[in-house]
Amino acid sequence: MTVLVLTHRADLTADLVVLALEQMEVPVLRLNPGDTGRSVELDARFDNGRWYGRLAFKGRELALSDICSIYYRRPTTWTGPEGMSEAEAAWAAEEVRAGFGGVLMSLRQCRWINHPRLAMWASNKPIQLEAAARSGFEVPATTVTNNGSRAAQFATKHSPVVYKTLAGTPRVEGGAIYTTRTTADEIRTEAEAVSYALHQFQQEIPKRYEVRLTVVDGRMFAARIDAGSDPARLDWRRDYDSVRLSVIQVPAAVEQSVRRFMDHLELVFSTFDFIVDDQGRWIFLEANTNGQWGFVEQDTKLPIAAAIAEALTKGGTT
Amino acid sequence: MFETNSFAAAQVPGVGISAAIATPSTFGAQRTTATATVMKPVNGGTYDFDRQVTVVEGAPLAHQVAERTPYNTVYDSQEFTDREA
Numbered sequence: 001m002t003v004l005v006l007t008h009r010a011d012l013t014a015d016l017v018v019l020a021l022e023q024m025e026v027p028v029l030r031l032n033p034g035d036t037g038r039s040v041e042l043d044a045r046f047d048n049g050r051w052y053g054r055l056a057f058k059g060r061e062l063a064l065s066d067i068c069s070i071y072y073r074r075p076t077t078w079t080g081p082e083g084m085s086e087a088e089a090a091w092a093a094e095e096v097r098a099g100f101g102g103v104l105m106s107l108r109q110c111r112w113i114n115h116p117r118l119a120m121w122a123s124n125k126p127i128q129l130e131a132a133a134r135s136g137f138e139v140p141a142t143t144v145t146n147n148g149s150r151a152a153q154f155a156t157k158h159s160p161v162v163y164k165t166l167a168g169t170p171r172v173e174g175g176a177i178y179t180t181r182t183t184a185d186e187i188r189t190e191a192e193a194v195s196y197a198l199h200q201f202q203q204e205i206p207k208r209y210e211v212r213l214t215v216v217d218g219r220m221f222a223a224r225i226d227a228g229s230d231p232a233r234l235d236w237r238r239d240y241d242s243v244r245l246s247v248i249q250v251p252a253a254v255e256q257s258v259r260r261f262m263d264h265l266e267l268v269f270s271t272f273d274f275i276v277d278d279q280g281r282w283i284f285l286e287a288n289t290n291g292q293w294g295f296v297e298q299d300t301k302l303p304i305a306a307a308i309a310e311a312l313t314k315g316g317t318t
Numbered sequence: 319m320f321e322t323n324s325f326a327a328a329q330v331p332g333v334g335i336s337a338a339i340a341t342p343s344t345f346g347a348q349r350t351t352a353t354a355t356v357m358k359p360v361n362g363g364t365y366d367f368d369r370q371v372t373v374v375e376g377a378p379l380a381h382q383v384a385e386r387t388p389y390n391t392v393y394d395s396q397e398f399t400d401r402e403a
Contacts (some may be wrong), residue, residue: 005370015371015380022369031372060365294380 002066003312004055004104005030007073013294014073016305025099025311030245031057033100036075044103051106069312070104072119073290095112112269112318113217113311119289122265125166125200128287136253137284141203148191151201155184158203159181160233166200179235205275205283211248214293214304215258217311221293221302224248224276240312245299254282261287268311268318 003021005028007014014030021028023249031040035057044053044064055062078096080089101116114122132139143154144166155161163180181204187194210225228242229234236243250258254274262270271291275283297304363374372379 009365010372012372012380018370019378019380028370077372 001068002027002062003027003071004028004062004067006033006075008034008076008114009072011074013292016294016297017071019133020305020309021198021312024309024313026309029055029057029060029062030201031055032075033096033214034078036096036100037076037080039216041149042103044099044106050108051103053103053106057230060246064103064107065109065284067110068315069113071113071308071312072089078313087312090246098218099168108317109248110313110318111268111312113308114289115266115318118266118287118318121186121288122267122270125164125286129262129284132284132287134258135264137239137261138281139284140205142200143202144198144200146195148187148194150182151194151199152187154201155182160204161201162201162204166198171243175285178238181234187246193269207233207275208278208280209276211272211274211276212245212291212296213250213258213274214296214302215262215267215270215272216289216304216307217268217314218262219262219307220255220258220261221296221300221304221307222248222250223300245296247300247302253284257284267290267307 001027005014005018007030009032012024018030019030026214033040035041039058042055043056044051046052046192051064051113053064053155055064078093080092100158104110105116112118122131126144129139129142141154143151145151145154160181161183163182165177181202187201201223210221210227212225214221214223223245223248224234226244226246227236227239228244229239232239258272262268267289271288271293274287277283293304296302363372363379365371366373369378373384
């Protein structure tokens with residue numbers, strides 16, 4: 001049985017898992033569905049109620065029936081050969097996505113980390129907050145609105161507040177929207193802009209430090225994040241070089257909530273971001289169902305890659 | 319070296335909650351900034367198709383990483399930092 005890793009070639013974090021699987025002498029096929037038509041081939045047939053066939057990539061072949069688990073990391077968008085119109089390329093990309101995704105997600109024997117359908121559901125921030133509260137986490141006061149006046153009222157009531165994106169940042173070069181502190185006055189000034197789309201504002205929790213928790217199949221790997229600069233204290237991605245990571249234990253109550261959250265959203269893997277306040281309370285900020293963890297392993301030596309590799313070889317279905 | 323940003327499994331254009339439960343369409347590779355279409359040096363190394371990892375001087379780059387700062391690549395989303403870290 002073989003582990004299928006779906007990601008692009010420059011994904012160093014996935015390299016760690018491939019290497020761990022290699023160490024365990026588990027066969028791996030790593031490919032990027034986005035390379036279909038260039039170096040990747042999928043040939044599947046529906047017969048007797050299930051999908052059969054093979055994947056091929058650079059001289060390697062894998063029968064679909066031999067796939068025991070799929071690590072869904074960073075597959076990229078299919079891009080067609082030069083000369084296709086934008087509309088043709090978009091349509092073809094959808095065909096690749098539907099074909100690859102449909103066939104692979106129909107394989108009954110596979111365990112996914114994570115199943116894309118579940119990961120997609122769980123990555124939605126409003127859904128996460130509800131699931132987090134239900135799981136027993138403390139969560140910051142939050143509003144999602146395109147009403148500038150209401151947003152300003154929220155900011156007045158819960159000051160200080162931050163603006164956080166709901167679905168990532170603009171996909172343009174150089175685009176990045178970090179967690180940003182804002183005020184009721186600023187929101188009023190930008191009320192018209194706020195009205196054009198949904199915006200998420202959240203009470204800013206004074207923090208002693210942050211925690212990045214990585215959960216793999218029930219195992220927890222927690223890293224304390226101490227920010228060494230003001231920008232990093234607001235959002236540690238702003239000044240990564242000033243950040244220091246160290247191993248920290250997860251309190252039992254938090255661990256219990258994490259397990260409830262993972263079960264509720266049917267996740268095998270997720271990272272979590274917490275703020276730990278002066279009273280030592282762990283406040284849930286968000287979960288990233290396909291969050292990065294390579295830098296955590298690198299800094300703390302927590303054996304996350306090995307845990308993922310073990311989970312991929314465990315069997316079972318998602 | 320390791321990327322601290324990423325894209326969600328769920329970053330599909332125009333996908334909302336209702337679409338999220340429509341299974342086949344949510345195989346969401348698929349919105350990312352990456353466009354890995356040609357063979358180029360990656361992350362300062364070379365992708366080894368036999369080992370299926372990037373290597374530098376024959377050894378896996380992921381095991382050699384000494385620096386913590388994310389590495390900009392032409393493939394991935396390093397310069398497109400998003401919420402996920």
